Amino acid sequence: MTWNQFLLVALALPLVVALLNYLVRLPQIRKGSIIVMALALIASAVWLHTRVGDNAVVLSFPWADLTILILDLAILAYITYVGIERRHPYIIALAVLQLAGLLYIELGLRPDVSEVPSLVIDRLSVVMYLVVAVIGSIICVYALQYMEEHDDRAHPEERKGRFFLWFVLFLGIMNGLIFANNLFWLYFFWEATTLCSFQLIGHDDTRESRDNALLALFLNSIGGLAMIAAIFLLVNTFGGAAASLSAVVNSGLAVLSTSFLIALAFLVIGGFTKAAQLPFQNWLLGAMVAPTPVSALLHSSTMVKAGVYLILRLAPAYSGLPLSTAIAIFGGFTFLAASLLAVADDNAKRVLAYSTVANLGLIVACCGINTSLAVNAAVLLIVFHAVCKALLFMGVGVIEHNVGSRNIENMEGLAARMPAMMLVVSIGVFGMFLPPFGVLFAKWAAMEASIREPLLVALLVAGSTLTALFWTKWLGRMLSTYPREEEEVQPVSMPGYYVTSLGTLALGLVLLSLGLPAVVNGLVLPSTMTWYPPAIQGMSGLNLAAFSWANYYNPEIILGNAVVPEGLFPLGLLFIGLLLMLVIPMAFFEPEKERVGDIYLSGENLDEGPLPLYFAGAMESPSKVSLGGYYFRGVLNDRTVLSLNIVAAALMVMMIGVVAS
Amino acid sequence: MNLVHLAQAKSPWVLHYDASSCNGCDIETVACLTPLYDIERFGAVPIGSPKHADMLLVTGNVNHKSKRVLRNIYDQMTEPKVVVAIGICATSSGVFHQSYNVLGGADQAVPVDVYISGCPPRPEAIIDAIIMGAEKLKKKWKEEEHPVKRSNQGSDTERSTADVG
Amino acid sequence: MSWALVGIGVLGAPLLGGLLFGIDRKITARLQGRKGPPIVQPFYDVIKLLAKDSTYTNRRQVFYLYSHLLWMLVALVILLTRQDFLVFVFALTFSEVSLALAGFATKSPYSHVGSNRELLQILASEPVLVFMAFALYLATGSFLTGGVFLIDEPLLFSYPLLFLAVLLVLTILMRKSPFDISSSAHAHQEIVRGISTEFSGKYLALLEIAHWVELIIILIIVFLFWVKPWWAGVLLALGAYFLELLIDNTYARLKLGTMVRTTWAWGFGLSLVNILYFTL
Numbered sequence A: 001m002t003w004n005q006f007l008l009v010a011l012a013l014p015l016v017v018a019l020l021n022y023l024v025r026l027p028q029i030r031k032g033s034i035i036v037m038a039l040a041l042i043a044s045a046v047w048l049h050t051r052v053g054d055n056a057v058v059l060s061f062p063w064a065d066l067t068i069l070i071l072d073l074a075i076l077a078y079i080t081y082v083g084i085e086r087r088h089p090y091i092i093a094l095a096v097l098q099l100a101g102l103l104y105i106e107l108g109l110r111p112d113v114s115e116v117p118s119l120v121i122d123r124l125s126v127v128m129y130l131v132v133a134v135i136g137s138i139i140c141v142y143a144l145q146y147m148e149e150h151d152d153r154a155h156p157e158e159r160k161g162r163f164f165l166w167f168v169l170f171l172g173i174m175n176g177l178i179f180a181n182n183l184f185w186l187y188f189f190w191e192a193t194t195l196c197s198f199q200l201i202g203h204d205d206t207r208e209s210r211d212n213a214l215l216a217l218f219l220n221s222i223g224g225l226a227m228i229a230a231i232f233l234l235v236n237t238f239g240g241a242a243a244s245l246s247a248v249v250n251s252g253l254a255v256l257s258t259s260f261l262i263a264l265a266f267l268v269i270g271g272f273t274k275a276a277q278l279p280f281q282n283w284l285l286g287a288m289v290a291p292t293p294v295s296a297l298l299h300s301s302t303m304v305k306a307g308v309y310l311i312l313r314l315a316p317a318y319s320g321l322p323l324s325t326a327i328a329i330f331g332g333f334t335f336l337a338a339s340l341l342a343v344a345d346d347n348a349k350r351v352l353a354y355s356t357v358a359n360l361g362l363i364v365a366c367c368g369i370n371t372s373l374a375v376n377a378a379v380l381l382i383v384f385h386a387v388c389k390a391l392l393f394m395g396v397g398v399i400e401h402n403v404g405s406r407n408i409e410n411m412e413g414l415a416a417r418m419p420a421m422m423l424v425v426s427i428g429v430f431g432m433f434l435p436p437f438g439v440l441f442a443k444w445a446a447m448e449a450s451i452r453e454p455l456l457v458a459l460l461v462a463g464s465t466l467t468a469l470f471w472t473k474w475l476g477r478m479l480s481t482y483p484r485e486e487e488e489v490q491p492v493s494m495p496g497y498y499v500t501s502l503g504t505l506a507l508g509l510v511l512l513s514l515g516l517p518a519v520v521n522g523l524v525l526p527s528t529m530t531w532y533p534p535a536i537q538g539m540s541g542l543n544l545a546a547f548s549w550a551n552y553y554n555p556e557i558i559l560g561n562a563v564v565p566e567g568l569f570p571l572g573l574l575f576i577g578l579l580l581m582l583v584i585p586m587a588f589f590e591p592e593k594e595r596v597g598d599i600y601l602s603g604e605n606l607d608e609g610p611l612p613l614y615f616a617g618a619m620e621s622p623s624k625v626s627l628g629g630y631y632f633r634g635v636l637n638d639r640t641v642l643s644l645n646i647v648a649a650a651l652m653v654m655m656i657g658v659v660a661s
Numbered sequence B: 001m002n003l004v005h006l007a008q009a010k011s012p013w014v015l016h017y018d019a020s021s022c023n024g025c026d027i028e029t030v031a032c033l034t035p036l037y038d039i040e041r042f043g044a045v046p047i048g049s050p051k052h053a054d055m056l057l058v059t060g061n062v063n064h065k066s067k068r069v070l071r072n073i074y075d076q077m078t079e080p081k082v083v084v085a086i087g088i089c090a091t092s093s094g095v096f097h098q099s100y101n102v103l104g105g106a107d108q109a110v111p112v113d114v115y116i117s118g119c120p121p122r123p124e125a126i127i128d129a130i131i132m133g134a135e136k137l138k139k140k141w142k143e144e145e146h147p148v149k150r151s152n153q154g155s156d157t158e159r160s161t162a163d164v165g
Numbered sequence C: 001m002s003w004a005l006v007g008i009g010v011l012g013a014p015l016l017g018g019l020l021f022g023i024d025r026k027i028t029a030r031l032q033g034r035k036g037p038p039i040v041q042p043f044y045d046v047i048k049l050l051a052k053d054s055t056y057t058n059r060r061q062v063f064y065l066y067s068h069l070l071w072m073l074v075a076l077v078i079l080l081t082r083q084d085f086l087v088f089v090f091a092l093t094f095s096e097v098s099l100a101l102a103g104f105a106t107k108s109p110y111s112h113v114g115s116n117r118e119l120l121q122i123l124a125s126e127p128v129l130v131f132m133a134f135a136l137y138l139a140t141g142s143f144l145t146g147g148v149f150l151i152d153e154p155l156l157f158s159y160p161l162l163f164l165a166v167l168l169v170l171t172i173l174m175r176k177s178p179f180d181i182s183s184s185a186h187a188h189q190e191i192v193r194g195i196s197t198e199f200s201g202k203y204l205a206l207l208e209i210a211h212w213v214e215l216i217i218i219l220i221i222v223f224l225f226w227v228k229p230w231w232a233g234v235l236l237a238l239g240a241y242f243l244e245l246l247i248d249n250t251y252a253r254l255k256l257g258t259m260v261r262t263t264w265a266w267g268f269g270l271s272l273v274n275i276l277y278f279t280l
């Protein structure tokens, strides 16, 4: 396979499949073409992984520059049209400003970008591509079944055609975004993801979904404008050769030039909007009205990662500057604020969205800390968070179709009714905070790296505690069943598409965590090796303590006469713990020798029906046992959201202030 | 085996249920916890959940309403378990005998192992009954090891010989 | 430390913890002017519970109860092998989370109340422990617990405020008044039996044993504040233990909100001030 062939698979194949599904609306063709595409993408990801070494692959397509520009203008024109049609003055203003900016850069400044490579593929792109191609493909398979159940109105085939057009198209665009190096190309792919997201959020065509799609368009346009501003500053000051991501990252100009620094800050703010950091989080929450595959693919595992991917990629450029500290504090604040808001929400998809925002905040904070350990933690978080969240969203989607609600309270007792989904969601949730799993390892690394910024420490400590609270609360609701409920209810059966996609992802999560040393050594460390010396050392063999990290350039590490690593993650020990956790109950628990006890209701239990649901209430009347979770609405309400947003906005203003001074 | 017997005799966790007492017996039962009588020196502690309890202390008559509750609590306790009827009401319903709303003593609802008479019995008598009950716990556990047909009442029950007030 | 010693530690910790609980009950009784149970009373209780029949309400309840004890032991092993303190905090937190999930697994109002409260206890106590991990790093240059054995000055001297914060959350971890919110040792101030209402027989025994291990873990945490010479740390730990007993006996239980507010205002605040002071 040559590079051109690879790009055909990565970029053109999704485009072709998308158009095919839009034009030919046959279920067989849809299923066939999407499954073939999924397999091809996964194969291409593996191929890419083996092909890209430590040196980046540089690909230039100057002939396509004009096409990209025209497409850019087309997208902006379309956004302006949407703004006019929906009477949204801000969207019109933002789109027109972007149009004017782009035209001015192209016609007024006439930058010479012929020397700028269009695409650069390095190890970091490979990690992102693996995430997008593999998880994206799995979600596509899941979507095949999900949309079957979702669209039951008139013209279902037509609507499905439209859905898969944008859905599959998005995959190709995302791949382009990952590889883009020319800032004009990056900007094009960036706007195209905004467009896809807009179309998919509005897919259900209800009032709510249309409004939320518009909100997403509006907030993401702010990010687009920030990018145009950044490109303008760069091109204006340094000429066309500066419109290159790799040049920006490696130039080291940030200490010398203020306009470069401001451009950098604008690019980072662009990343903030896409990553739905506070105060931009509302579009992501609103996006939860979209069908679940959209939430799983765009709004948790891939598209929002584009924002943090950009910030991460730029990290070497602002390393060591006050801007870096400001980004760290900002990310840390988002982590805390989003975790806090997740505690108060009872809508499962919104809780997941808040948790996504929080984790993206953690990644941003890692980029801001900007040490080797922190940046590696950020890459790890991108990978593992994508897997966990995709799994969780897909699980919640299935639950929603069966329960008919997204409310966590309505999921009570799901453990008995849908044991398979309980298992899936448990794996996903435990993946987020049970010791041996990848996210916790990344969080461990992130927290230990945060020691450089004492203020950040406080934010992360508070945020991570809240994380455990809302996950456990949710799991607790799902676990809560009556005695003997399992024997009384029929478990719901799962269609094959769900079993395949959810099973693959759940298994993948466990295997990835088991193979953490391989992931770290094979994917994560190489991806940042160009800029950062490897900080994490994976110990070889079956060692109980699999990871240690040390800032070996710091002589203080040697205390007395003993050499102690700065941190140590005992992966082996924790896995033994996990294994015993599964084995011991099985070995010691003999259900046939024990009795299933009733629940204690002060002795007032009544025998009515098969399940012990009732107790004798006032005047001996049968009253049903009903329980609910804690949501702290008294403390956490709209006022909290508002004040958190204000603080976040203030932080961002301060960040720009730091840069400008 | 001996260790288990020792432990069972030394750690009777008691659950107190008031089936419809005049509170006289309840006050005396609670008095057992006070520093003067200190029932905890025998390992007995009052416990809130029937699932933890070894011993059910019943005070007062069993009536139509409390019968179901008493039965439910008794069922939720796990083996081995004993029931102690405290006071003449719980033993035979005393002066309320044959009253229209009273069913009788605790044994109308659950099998009683130890009876203490008195109206109310003194704390010493209650402590004596609890220790007697703890001894019965051991026996019951043995029975479970070698299951024999168990008679819940009659010769198997014991009466406290302590001074009744 | 060799693995044989760790094995001895894992087996010995529950025994020592149980004994300390016995002493606790004896001292509490004496403070109240009672004779009190024999010192080995906790062992009588657990042996009796193990011999008792058990009921369960569903498999998940059993699963999470075992998980509670297991992760408590994992946390202990991490401490004993002087490994990363932050990982230790994660393991301990997961152990507590497992307990909460075991309570949630039954649709019982009382265990649910207990579990919800348990979650808030985690919320209240975890931050201070994480801060302690950072304090360890700042003092020794390593997150490894082993680091404190390599520095000459006791941790207590540089982190007196953090020590106060740790004392504050010890009340929560040891389930002592005024913060024994999720499950009290004393029946008189509990809604039925809190989180353990639905556990019986050997499952309750598991919970008791986990408490014993937890107690040892807590004492080790205090010990870390003064490891050289070792007896000073032991005295410090025992002193803290006795102090908690005194507080337990002189305070009634406070409200849930008070607990979270106090620990977040004082525990969080004191730790942060101390760490900022140390870094500046």
Ligand code: SF4
Pocket (backbone or CB within 6 Å): B020, B021, B022, B023, B024, B025, B026, B059, B060, B061, B086, B087, B088, B089, B090, B094, B118, B119, B120, B121
């Ligand atoms: S025995 Fe006497 S003191 Fe006890 S409940 Fe009956 S009447 Fe009251």
